[in-house]
Amino acid sequence: MPSYTAPTCDIQFVLHDVLNVSKVDIPGYEELEADFTSAVLEECGKLNAEVLAPLNVVGDTEGCVFENGVVRTPKGFKAAFDQVREGGWTGLDLPEEFGGQNMPYVMGIATLEMFAAANQSFAMYQGLTHGAASAILVHGSDQQKATYLPKMVSCEWTGTMNLTEPHCGTDLGLMRTKAEPQDDGSYRLTGQKIFISAGEHDLADNIIHLVLAKIPGGPDGIKGVSLFIVPKFLVRDDGTPGERNGVSCGNIEEKMGIHGNSTCVMNYDSATGWLLGEKHKGMRAMFTMMNEARLGVGMQGLAQAEAAYQNAVLYARDRLQGRAVTGDENPDGPADPIIVHPDVRRNLMDQKSFTEGARAFILWGAMLIDQSHRAGDDDAEGLISLLTPVIKGFLTDKGFECTIGAQQVYGGHGYIEEHGMSQFARDARIAMIYEGANGVQALDLVGRKLAQDGGKHVMAFFDMVKGFIKDNEGNTALKNGFLDPLKAASKDLQAAGMYFMQQGMKNPNAALSGSYDFMHLFGHVCLGLMWARMGKASMEALEARADDTAFHETKIATGRYYMARQLPATGMHLARIQSGEETVMALDAEAF
Known part of the structure; x- marks a missing residue:
């Protein structure tokens, strides 16, 4: 296990x-x-x-x-x-x-x-x-907060988000679930939602569903969507669960992974609900939840990679197979552990350098959220809004890639269920899909976030990178292994942004054909920045004669690996972006 x-x-x-x-x-x-x-x-x-x-x-x-x-x-x-x-x-x-x-x-x-x-x-x-x-x-209103939050904070009651319908995923303006207003201020919701994680289970006394639906007579499309609180059990005046509401689970999905979580088809049959936030402004309220969820899903990519990596390292140290090309390293045994082989080392270093860089990136993102919410910093809010699709899309793509790499370390045993590596890969795979598939994250990044507030936030990111490089250019050790690669990667990112500015209005397909590559290019630069900051911190710790010398020496070596072996991928992504849309859009739909 x-x-x-x-x-x-x-x-x-x-x-x-x-x-x-x-x-x-x-x-x-x-x-x-x-x-x-x-x-x-x-x-x-x-x-x-x-x-x-x-x-x-x-x-x-x-x-x-x-x-x-x-x-x-x-x-x-x-x-x-x-x-x-x-x-x-x-x-x-x-x-x-x-x-x-x-x-x-x-x-x-x-x-x-x-x-x-x-x-x-x-x-x-x-x-x-x-x-x-x-x-x-x-x-929520004061009454809604008082009714639901104490039990939800303690998880005596759990919560869900209900967006997707059988015919309607990303394009939520097509949803059919309706909410009929009642004389007492409540609504009657009728419709079906699918892929609802934790929609029904036996862990809590009540489940509070947040459901997107349309009020009849409202605007067409996404502008007519509202958000409602629909509890599994209606709440009595004393705050305890009462009568069963008109919401039920119709089935649970058989999935590739995350088997321990119930992914439900939820049926709403004149279920009683209450408006959360403003009428026809449901997406604004839902995005409070979705943006938090996207950061959490980015974390899932990192988390599965970390768990898989830890086990791959243990296996690589124990599994005896072949001999090191430079001479026996386990002369008393029949073979050397596979961690001596360069390709196994490459595989493990890919994983280690990603997980540690991703951890710094996502914790920095969380700090930006605190800076926004606790300190009222609008610039921090704008920056984390820009970075959210990168955190979600890049970290889940690379996290899944790392679970596959960890599975590969096991060889044939990685394909056998008893070793558990398959589960990490299967569980990681969903993170690339839910909370907005990664292709949609890339479109959001290029189509909306880059130009947000006149491009102010992406320019602030560029200035941050330039400022860090300038402030530390006198540090020779940091410059050679960290700053120079970061500067080159940042220039690639700026060149890609300039291409989008030049092409976006007159030929949007040219920009959007490169959106996925841009998301990865941006992700690499973010991890490059994190590794430069971590490299500096560890160098300063060594200069100060920190007790954990081995930790900091390992950190610097891992960072140099990322800067030398992973960060140059920005050049490949830039070349793809600048190739435009011609090859991407060359075939008619019938030719596929």
């Missing part, structure tokens, strides 16, 4: 050596001293390693069971969910007034990596609830 160890030392390094969280002028960050964050992370890591990780294979092999409208989660899930609830982990970064601990979002994201790596299917129950609670927190 695969094992999992929380990378608490690396998370601590990013938080304190790279992001300097306790010294940043964001309300609440002054409490993030190293001893405090270490205690939180260590406790969370222990819970995930000892309780949730062993249930990962159970969830995969047993899956959820649907009988007579009831969904039963895999053996051990309910007891573990109770343990997570009792520990207060479900409301770590939610407001104290509703039972949360009010820690910064960056701590919520740091612990989310552990939950997602240990057991992604399990983590989705609490993760979706967090997103639904956030939407109610931002857009």
Whole structure:
């Protein structure tokens, strides 16, 4: 069975050596001293390693069971969910007034990596609830907050998001679910939603569905969509679950992965719901949840890569096969461990350099969200809005790629279910699809985010990279291994942006044909920036004679690998972008 160890030392390094969280002028960050964050992370890591990780294979092999409208989660899930609830982990970064601990979002994201790596299917129950609670927190009335949030923060009640319909995925303007207004101010919802994660289960006393629907007589298309709170059980005046609402699970999907999470067909048959936010402004409210979910899904890509990588390293150290080309390294054994072979090292270094760079990237993204929400920084809001499709799309693409690489380390054993590598790959695959397929993320990045606020935020990113390079150009060790590759990659990104500016209006297909490559190009530059910052932090730690010398030397070597072996991919992506749309659009539809 695969094992999992929380990378608490690396998370601590990013938080304190790279992001300097306790010294940043964001309300609440002054409490993030190293001893405090270490205690939180260590406790969370222990819970995930000892309780949730062993249930990962159970969830995969047993899956959820649907009988007579009831969904039963895999053996051990309910007891573990109770343990997570009792520990207060479900409301770590939610407001104290509703039972949360009010820690910064960056701590919520740091612990989310552990939950997602240990057991992604399990983590989705609490993760979706967090997103639904956030939407109610931002857009709900005082009464709605008082009614739902205390039980959702504690996960006594869980939450969902209901968007997709059988005929309607990304283009939500086509949805048919309708909401008829009632005299008492409520609505009657009728329709069907599909692919609803955690839509029905046995882990909570109530499930609070957030449902997109159209009010008759409203505007056509997406402008006529509203968001509604539709509880599984109507809530009595005393706050307890009462009568069963007109919402039911019609079936659960048989999926490629995440078997331990119930993915449901949800039927709404004159279900009672209440408007959340403004009428016909449902997407605005839903995006509060979706943007948080996209950061969380990006984290799933990293998390599955991390879990798979850890096990691949253990296997590579133990598996004896062949001899090192430079001479026996295990002379007393029949063969050398496969980690001596250069191609296995390349594979593992690809994974290690990605996971550590991605961890820094996503924690920085979480800090930008805190800077926006807690400090009211509009520039931080604009920057994380720009980076969200990169975090979601690039990290899930590369995360899945890493799980395949980890599986490859096992050779034939990686294809055998008992070793568990298949599950990491299968579970990682969905992250490239849900919460907006990665092709849609790329279109959003190029079609909307680049030009947002007149291109202000992408220019701010370029200035950030230039500023970092200029401020550190006197550091010869950093310049040769980190700054020069980062400068070259950043120039590729700027050249791609210039191409889009020149082509976008007169020939939009030319820009959109390169959108996916641009998302990856941007992702590489972001990880390059993170690695340059981490390289600098580790060099300074070594100069200061830090106790953990081996950690920092390893960090610098891993960063140099990424800059030399991964970051040059920006040149390939730029060449593809600049080739335009001609070859992409050459065939008529009938020719495929």
